[in-house]
Amino acid sequence: MSLVVRRATMDDLPAMVAVREALRFGANRRGGFLLGTDRAGLEALIGAAQVLVLCGPEVGGMAVTLGDAAVRASSLWARRAQVAWRGFDPTRLEHGRVAYFDQLAVLPHLQGTGAAALLASTAVRQLLEAGTTDLFATTVRVPVENPAAWRLLERIGARRVGLIAEQHPDIGALVSDLFHAAADDIAMGLLRWQRRGAHDPQKE
DSSP: OOOEEEEOOGGGHHHHHHHHHHTBTTOOOSSOOBOOOOHHHHHHHHHHSEEEEEESSSEEEEEEEEOHHHHHTSHHHHTGGGSEESSOOGGGGGGSOEEEEEEEEEOGGGTTTTHHHHHHHHHHHHHHHTTOOEEEEEEEEESSOOGGGHHHHHHTTOEEEEEEEEEETTTEEEEEEEEEEEHHHHHHHHHHHHHTTTTSGGGO
C-alpha cells in the first residue's frame, strides 16, 4: 500500500471526524484511543495548527501539532505551574521554541503497517525544520493508561518529565504523563529511525 502524508484541508474534515470516532475513548479498537476534539475543534485546528493527514488513498490517519505561538496561547501553557515536574526545569522553556504533539491517530486496519511511524516522523521533522527546541506530548495515565504512543515517543528520545491533572468534560478526572524531547535528541532519534527503515512495514 502506498501511503502519502500531506497537509490537511477543510475537505478532509469528514474523514478526520470518522478517524476520531473510530478511535474515541471507549470505542472497540486494537490499540490506543483519542480524546481529541469535535468537528468544530478540528476545523479550528486546521486553521491554527499543523495538521497532517495520512492518505492511502483515503484518509486513514492524522497528526496535529502546535507550534510555539499556539502552545504559549494554550491552556496547557497557562497551567504549567500546576504540572508535577520530575527532573525537569521548566524555566528553560522561556527562551526556546516550544511545540506540542497534540494528536496522533491511525485507523485500526493501518496499525502495525508503519503508517503511524510515517505520520509521526513527518510531523516531528517539520517541527524541527521550523526551529522547535523542545517538544512535549501527553498520554493518559488515569483512569486508564493509553500506551499506544509510548514506542514512538521513545524513538525520538522523549522521556517522562511530569504529571498533569485536569477535568475532562466527557471522562471526568484525568491524569496524564507529560513527555519531553529536546531538538538534538529528536534529530538523533529520527536519524536512527531512518537508518533502521522505520517506514518499512516489515520493520515497524
